Amino acid sequence: MKIVTFGEVMLRLSPPGVERFAQTDTLHMHFGGTEANVAVSLAQFGLQAAHVTRFPDHALGRAATGYLRKYAVSTEHIRYGDGRLGLYFLETGAGSRASQIIYDRVDSAFARIRPEEIDWETVLQGASWFHWTGITPALSQGAADCLLAGIQTANRLGVPVSTDIVYRSNLWQYGRKPQDIMPALTEGCTLVLGSKTLFSDLYGVVGSTFQESGRALMKHFPNVRYITDTKRRSVSASHNQLSAKLFDGEAVYKSRIYDINPITDRIGTGDAYMAGLIYGLLTFNDLQRAVEFGAAASALKHTIPGDVNLATVAEVDTLANGDSSGKLKR
Amino acid sequence: MKIVTFGEVMLRLSPPGVERFAQTDTLHMHFGGTEANVAVSLAQFGLQAAHVTRFPDHALGRAATGYLRKYAVSTEHIRYGDGRLGLYFLETGAGSRASQIIYDRVDSAFARIRPEEIDWETVLQGASWFHWTGITPALSQGAADCLLAGIQTANRLGVPVSTDIVYRSNLWQYGRKPQDIMPALTEGCTLVLGSKTLFSDLYGVVGSTFQESGRALMKHFPNVRYITDTKRRSVSASHNQLSAKLFDGEAVYKSRIYDINPITDRIGTGDAYMAGLIYGLLTFNDLQRAVEFGAAASALKHTIPGDVNLATVAEVDTLANGDSSGKLKR
Amino acid sequence: MKIVTFGEVMLRLSPPGVERFAQTDTLHMHFGGTEANVAVSLAQFGLQAAHVTRFPDHALGRAATGYLRKYAVSTEHIRYGDGRLGLYFLETGAGSRASQIIYDRVDSAFARIRPEEIDWETVLQGASWFHWTGITPALSQGAADCLLAGIQTANRLGVPVSTDIVYRSNLWQYGRKPQDIMPALTEGCTLVLGSKTLFSDLYGVVGSTFQESGRALMKHFPNVRYITDTKRRSVSASHNQLSAKLFDGEAVYKSRIYDINPITDRIGTGDAYMAGLIYGLLTFNDLQRAVEFGAAASALKHTIPGDVNLATVAEVDTLANGDSSGKLKR
């Protein structure tokens, strides 16, 4: 089974441990992007995953490619060209001190992508799934157009499409509003991760509960078969509680609540959920098990440094089956 | 607004993470001293802060100066001369294992200070506050004399004076007892941080409660307008609970109790409180808000490596206003 | 008082912090082995400790010796020869992610030991205690034979013998079963650490409680005077609860339950208990105090990186006496 993801990959630079930007003289490198994070996670689960993006044609762009390849993601459809490597600087917090991100991704090589650079027909040939998020169309008209072409191709080829419709207000700087762009993209989706607030803001779809709002979305976008969302209680930067739910138009499947303490790295934990859920939907014939697998995957990601979830199926299964003892394995 | 602080700054050397002295071959460097820590914190809050001290005239003394300057503290009144750089070695504990300090500060360049080296008239010109602690007069006669001159000058210039009357029994090696020295120094103070036990031991001032003891101190030292203290419950080296209270002769203002878990670095958390309180007194017209700001500043310091609090006003305000969720800021 | 221990010492290689094997490019070195860990701990408690083992005759074997010597263990009876240095790779987990060990110890220099290489008469001269574990006879016939000679010599010289009868199913690859080998070794012991399940599996000794099973073991092996065991509740990889009990044929002495959070390094915590208990039995005339000292030693080990417990008697006493506050010591 091959999963294709599409989106920007950034170089992440973070001080060691919980040092502040002002006091460090060293930065640790990771690479990540919400869609690529999903690809890496699925590759660790043993599926084939290919990420589509565009990097600058220099040593750091090549290093980004190497990072994805190291974690078994196919990079054959990556394009290289002008523009910068998107960056973000992460200061990790602890306890009552929040983590902070300074984004530096404007005018990246990915934002400069043009639809004709990706031959979606080839890319999606034989794929079992296509995943995108609301970050991509927020970056540039080119990225939005290229994405739309991808979704339409996936629809034509019968490849299921998932999305996390995440909205970031400090993006969307290229003159369009999400309300202009997101509906056409969401229309082609099978699985949508989002909240009822977002459903209302982006699509004008309202409902007083997750279930009602989901039902309304499914009416609005008849291709949509699954609605999902996660719920996080932030006790502190080091201690969160997390659960997930999945709605298939009929029933709501809820995961256990995972108590996560301590948190090593909170970045990419939503992507880890999405990857776990996709894995579950593709592999299990059991929606309850799928949502539980996704939530457990997300919980485990909190213990792993970097943006990507390096947990294995066996590890996720152990936790999904209720063993959170963390007992030493010899 | 300019705040002036006076005292020794030491080089702190600590093994990485929670390694023991016996097992490390690397030491991380920080610089700190209880009064300088207050200056750095106030500089992060956006006030002007100048620290007065005396360093050895060599590369490490210059590096110490650079450290203060990096964090926006004015170093123009620092003097250089003979003597060593004071040091302390810190082994950081965890859980039920306590942190340990080995001091190596005897005969430092600061301890060799002579009163005539500091022209207090110039230093305190235009200052809004002067801060000292009980460490300084414990180091040497010269330091005590120089401090007394500073306090007297501040009084003459109408600059408010604060003190943390901390008592360390392993200091005071130069032949005088704190009871001989501290009263004359405390007399010129507006704000005193201390416990009723210390009030009794140092000044013979007794009272059965914080309030009564504070009232007695105010009677004893008519310049004193505020008494303050913090209260810490040490669940473990990684988990503390902290609160603060402030007495203005009439009412006692108590902060929330902050649950701090995990603790990254406990050193300088008292100084962070003092800096927060001074900031509050200088900036807010609200004693409750001032003590809450101080306590929140102290709580945040526990998450920051090193002796000095690098939290901003916005961060302290968030916590002081009750948001301890540590939610990621993008 | 001199304690002698016998067993393999491995080089442990672990990624920094909680990094996964797949993402690290650096490994931290420690050395450890269950019996040597006991020796190091006892040496920190101020007793004389000598470890007997066999290393490859190359720079890493010499480095292993240096590691033991650094921590005050006598290495004069160590032998050098052919074979590899045993290794293990440790990935440290956190929260719900378990730590993982990959052993790489097959055909080590220690496994190739021949009984005639150790002159037990000389080694045990003047010793107050001899300690071994169930790992040693599981490695090779030579190790088992050499150990038996050691136990018999100890018995002849009147040196008390202790054992932790730990059973690892992935060892015992040389053609013998533990049931063939362990009884003769256990026969010469004074103190046995093990569970009733193990007593039943290894010796066919049954009993429905710790006490009954212990009593049965004492009947089966009349030299045995003390049975002990620890009990661990694994809340997560970062949070455990630990207690211990000791049975002298009459009464069961139980330690306090220690709540351990966070855990820095779980490896060697059982050995730290054994060392603490041996210290207690040799030093205190008080079984309750001995088991409490052992349990407190084990609890403290969880805060110390590496396999060996570097806590001092004073530190263990503080905790054993109920002070788990971890208050900064200046």
Add this chain to the structure above:
Amino acid sequence: MKIVTFGEVMLRLSPPGVERFAQTDTLHMHFGGTEANVAVSLAQFGLQAAHVTRFPDHALGRAATGYLRKYAVSTEHIRYGDGRLGLYFLETGAGSRASQIIYDRVDSAFARIRPEEIDWETVLQGASWFHWTGITPALSQGAADCLLAGIQTANRLGVPVSTDIVYRSNLWQYGRKPQDIMPALTEGCTLVLGSKTLFSDLYGVVGSTFQESGRALMKHFPNVRYITDTKRRSVSASHNQLSAKLFDGEAVYKSRIYDINPITDRIGTGDAYMAGLIYGLLTFNDLQRAVEFGAAASALKHTIPGDVNLATVAEVDTLANGDSSGKLKR
């Protein structure tokens, strides 16, 4: 004596040692920019130095300020606003492998500077020298305009102006050519660092030797009193030979040839020369000594990690006086 410099400061990110970008997961941070490097070096020489620039108003912009302040450069005239922090990635070579830089400085906060943001009258009050380079006008029209205002103010106030007319073809992206911009800027200068090729390309000033070309430039720009240049023979990335010469319209003063092996960090060595020369011109009444001091400063910079020269006057003097023995100083 106060020296003012003006230009962009970038965050430099480089792998440890001589690792390649493709293999590192850690980047070391330094800050630097050709003009700020001059300021830092002069501050180490004990002069007052103030750098004028514009940073983004976030934690990394503040960290850049802290870096300059740490090294005793006045940052009071720095402005904060929109735009990114300029970056460059440096891979350090060795032997026959060249070092490589990937610049990522487009649209920085500095490039967005507007002339009205700097009050040159205030900034240059009491200054003894003003320094700029050909990088600044290459970045944006705003930077060029702001610089011109600075030079004109310096001229009006009688402050000598120096420039390094370095030309980088990959800059100058804002629609103007250096030939349009540089002449008006150079006109106000006292000291010009450049080659005869550059004099010809930028100003159409020709001469067949350094001396002739210099004389022609002085004719073209009557304010110019000194022409200088360095000469580097690159044996390998680890071994260079360096010398400098200075022309005052009459004589050419040549430095010794410095054999530099090994090279720790080649970045900023030209700026170190410029700082040394300025120091020499301001401090010595001896052009030969000034050019020798500059060349020795540059040679020493090759041994110091980072962009800035942290050598002291005493160290430079030792080398300038011919002692290159590097003998241990106790």
Add this chain to the structure above:
Amino acid sequence: MKIVTFGEVMLRLSPPGVERFAQTDTLHMHFGGTEANVAVSLAQFGLQAAHVTRFPDHALGRAATGYLRKYAVSTEHIRYGDGRLGLYFLETGAGSRASQIIYDRVDSAFARIRPEEIDWETVLQGASWFHWTGITPALSQGAADCLLAGIQTANRLGVPVSTDIVYRSNLWQYGRKPQDIMPALTEGCTLVLGSKTLFSDLYGVVGSTFQESGRALMKHFPNVRYITDTKRRSVSASHNQLSAKLFDGEAVYKSRIYDINPITDRIGTGDAYMAGLIYGLLTFNDLQRAVEFGAAASALKHTIPGDVNLATVAEVDTLANGDSSGKLKR
């Protein structure tokens, strides 16, 4: 063009910088093996490269795969099974102190390979080159057999075969001598790297010069078209001189002598030569240029940490064309 290589890949563990084993507590990880090093180098040159090996089926085996994949080597034909990951410990010397290797590769997963595990027909389909070395048949009968099958398949498919017939006396522990095994393997080769001493020792082929000995080898093994060798003068561990020569049965093509100082990492420099030569033979129609490219590639590898050459074609070309200045590239 696709190149296939076959052989063991080991985890290399080395202290930082030039620390000795006895003094380090950290080891840096690289992966390498003489044949895989060739594959990585060719992949950096832009060719397709696939490495065939067998790893243990655990996290470290997977990490080794990730390392190769990161550097663009295809890992699709790698097999996983029982056995250890081969290791070697490298202590890097300097000046007159030699580097030292402690091998720990006995009984690795690769040594346990069985010929039927590799489907050479599939692996070599469409390949342009197959490369092996004398290390592989020295490890085990299974490795030798598997290799022979590979060579025979390559011959059948018309894929050119190269070998470096390196002989290590401390290998060959499985009961066969190189003289028994090497001739049949060498028979199928097109390109042979070796010295006349080895030709005589392994095949009984003698000749008094490189040329004569090469001619004799070509007679002995009629498939062989090229003989090559490198020559190294070791001035010190930090300074070597290197050259190469290639014989095609008619003329000897000699490279320039490369003066290499300082040396960052000498490991894998022979493999870098082989990769450069193969690239040259496959890409240039010019034997002189091919041997020069190989020698320059080898020279550059000395500046790169780790076993594998990460130089690009452009970098090698620069040096091969005579520019060893190492001038900074912006």
Add this chain to the structure above:
Amino acid sequence: MKIVTFGEVMLRLSPPGVERFAQTDTLHMHFGGTEANVAVSLAQFGLQAAHVTRFPDHALGRAATGYLRKYAVSTEHIRYGDGRLGLYFLETGAGSRASQIIYDRVDSAFARIRPEEIDWETVLQGASWFHWTGITPALSQGAADCLLAGIQTANRLGVPVSTDIVYRSNLWQYGRKPQDIMPALTEGCTLVLGSKTLFSDLYGVVGSTFQESGRALMKHFPNVRYITDTKRRSVSASHNQLSAKLFDGEAVYKSRIYDINPITDRIGTGDAYMAGLIYGLLTFNDLQRAVEFGAAASALKHTIPGDVNLATVAEVDTLANGDSSGKLKR
């Protein structure tokens, strides 16, 4: 054979690589002292070595002991008491930038030693050699007195005594001049390392050449049988040339000149010579070989980080026999 050495051991703190004090936030730890360095080196050569010193009775003093013990030096005669741990801060230079040391050793636990603390009779029982240097009597009257007692005991027991009469003008702060103290100490020596300038300054012994001056010293101190000295040409901080000579009253034995490039760590290279010479005198019956062994040992030390020489006899022999090729040993 057992060698006894006596003197202070300091904690050395140095920035990584060639960073300056002003720019580092990490310090690497080593321990060293001129006499202890000799002991460690001799222990690496396989002799028994015991170092006598006095440490503060805290965790860092114990860590210093552990360091010596790790390198096989007997620490049984070390005493613990009041006073500080002596420190020195080392900034390592490169090329024309000199290394710099900031000493911080005043009033150390060693300087507070009292003669009665060391029972020389016991310490020197069975010893084959006793070594001291001119640093020890320069530290305090107590150290000088204790040393004198040691030398006298050695003389009484017939143990040969060696000294390096090194003179440091910034020591000798306790009121005595070296001319008062050194003669009585030197009188008991067999082997003296020093220059003719020192012989003249300290003892008033003059001679126009090494040989004549040596002969005069032997006349002055009839116990002296050997005079030795090293000669260093400092090309740069990274490149030195070193040779040694030994005079036995009849002939002068000169070593080869060792060209040392690059230098990793110059500290302790004189002590490495002394250890090598002592080893040679004790082991070889050949003065030429002894001086060559000493010089080669010193040359090798330049490649080893830290104060102590960790070279083996085999390594020194290789170099002493003329092989400086540094060829990789597998």
